[in-house]
Amino acid sequence: MLLQRVSIPHLSPLVRSLPRLLPRANLPVASLSLSRNMATNQGFKQDAHKLLVIPGPIEVADDVLFANAHPSMSHVSPDFIPVFGDCIRMTREILFSKDAQPFLISGSGTLGWDQVAANLVEPGEKALVLHTGYFGDSFEECLTTYGAEVRQLKADVGGVVPLAELEKALQADKYKVVTFTHVDTSTAVLSDAKSIAETVKRVSPDTLVVLDGVCSVASEEIRMDDWGLDIVLTATQKGLGVPPGLSVLVASQKAVKTFQSRKTRVTSYYASWKKWLPIMNAYEAGKPGYFATPPVNLIYAYHASLTRITKAQPSLEERFALHRAASKRIKDAVTELGLKQVPTDPKYAANGMTAVYYPDGVGAADVVPRFGKRDVVIAGGLHAAIKDKYFRIGHMGITAVDSERGDIDRLIAALKESILEATGKQ
Template sequence: MGNNNPSLSRLSLISRHIGSQPHQLSANYAQSFSQIQNRRLSTSQSINMSSQPEHPALLIPGPIEFDDAVLQSMSHFSESHVGPGFVSTFGDTISMLRKLFQTTDSSAQPFVISGSGTLGWDLVAANLVEPGEDVLVLSTGYFGDGFADCFKTYGANVDQLTGPIGGRPQLSEIEKALKSKRYKLVTVTHVDTSTGVLSELEKLSETVKSVSPDTLLIVDGVCSVACEEIAFDAWKLDGVVTASQKAIGCPAGLSISMFSGKAIEAFKARKTPPGSYFASMKNWMPIMQNYEAKKPSYFATPSPQLIHALHTALTQILAKPIAERFAKHREISDKIKKAVSDLGLKQVAEKLEDQAHGMTAVYLPETVKATDLLPKLAKSGVIFAGGIHKAIAPKYVRFGHMGVSVTDPARNDIDKAIKALTAGLADCGYQKA
């Protein structure tokens, strides 16, 4: 039977043409495609038209709202993960991460591996600590506790300093612990999304390096990278692990991390093999180094589409001075926290210096249940998250304010959310005293 569908006919012609070219698409062709796509994306952005279907504004502590250009990057045609076009994109992406983390140290090593932020914990626990070694975990909530569990899985001896709910361990406590035992490393959750508590890194690093200079300082930056300041070199950090779906503004599926030369040397000095195969730095380090040098390499298959999305997200972030991005997140955070206070509500993180700038955890009035409020917010076109800290879970909600919801002036996500929160509380019968 003949084919009278012109679209299918064109597709057939394209398929035959591709089939007659068994070699890989050239880097030039891939680059041309990317340039054409970027011109289309910039055109669509310039007239403030979103290609996304209408949907509630996702204002949870991750995943966050994504820019059109980032999402459209994922529609890139299928390509080989060792082809010249993808190798070039991945290499540039790894190099851009150095700028995001603010490091110029050539001995520092970035990693981009398929997985969630939790994979970063495994990278640290499987490679930088050997069974029986001592680790100090500074916990400000649910995710600090989770990091401690990860270390125990790999056989480390774990001591934990836990701050009060809504607070963090103090430097005097940390200094005392460091003097009591020789720790292989200290970990801190920069922003724990269960409480909205922000941990201070610069003075913590000074304390660790002063009291125990051989101890590595590792940061869980899943909910802080790209919205909270992280000066990797200046603050002498040894590792920061994060993920794609939070303030970086890329769909979930990538574990992203940076480790210092000191951390890499500690890995190389191991007496036993890493406790993981997939999360082994031995397996991944040459892959990352080759890609950054624009050389094809293989250990496990990456996601080209997610890497393209990350490349676009990082390009957007680095188009302006990174300090401006941090300042904008602080500005919007202050606006939200003032609105919360004006409503007569309190934050889980009570002290100003303990409050994150990419999210806010808000205690509800005693007369309002999260299970009543959250559906009302959703009907108003806003999605908040419920509480997850086991001691206070029913008593609070979490408002995420990161990425394009903060930085894109064409959006009204934040004002919409404040308005919805005000109306939702009133619908639940709440009146400020």
């Protein structure tokens, strides 16, 4: 029997699975005739897998993964140019900005630090880093690498830097940038972005406010224009719900003008806005541009996810509410088990992830594998001071937003069963 002719727009993972499926059906692979005339992803489902609930990468929706399997295409193709342009425009929408400049560059979230350090801070200029965990140290190291003089204001583990301390530091010295990690992935601490920006603008209005939103964009509310943020940097593999590989940075017009008026050469080649700004402007204007090859397939996936977030239901505002609701359910379950969270106050606790101390006498080897046996993948500790004392759970994107998946129910069940079993109470 011959397999009926099928029309598939591109070689998706579904098609790649046919060689292993056809022998069971006793159908010859040679009888397949693939066409790209009908573009549809109906029926595509990614392979069964363990539930990924680390603080990034996160679970990816089927249509986003399908878009990532687009046929290989030129980065200056007439078909690709408007897709890239739409991504630039929709990236602004995520952050409630009208005129900020997005930079979509192949790389990880770390590349955002390099862009800030190389383009906005000239050697010898001062930077103030608000430290709420591991990634404050990393941002400091990056800034120092590019020649900045860096001071840190360090919060206690699980806490935030008091605004009064920030104000005092700004009154005592002049800083080119103030940086903070909106959600530090090592502690699940959520900083008050609006209040930090208000304080900086009031005390030192020329200072640029830089928000590291790698673990917060699309899961926490960020209003770039209204709050006076100058930089928001992130990556695709967390709240944006796309596979890793794309660095996303959005710069206010004030930040762009600061870059354009610098007195010294940009201290990076690949991260230089002198190279990338014309490229972003060209694609948004519907024209091709080239400096370095963009990750074309990943841009298609990013486009699919941004379309979900900005053009479909639930709305962006509703997504934030759903993240808060999912977070509350998980944190309530943690409390019911008698466990403590790393954030020292609930108002400092992120909505896209939860960091939990192990019960007394129990460690990572007792808990993490038990989640794994239930096909749920969580993360161990990261912060050096408490690395072996806690674990981390991510609940961003479709895991928090799509209740029909049942991810939160499954996660809570695995949490309760794993902890009770590890403590001998089950």
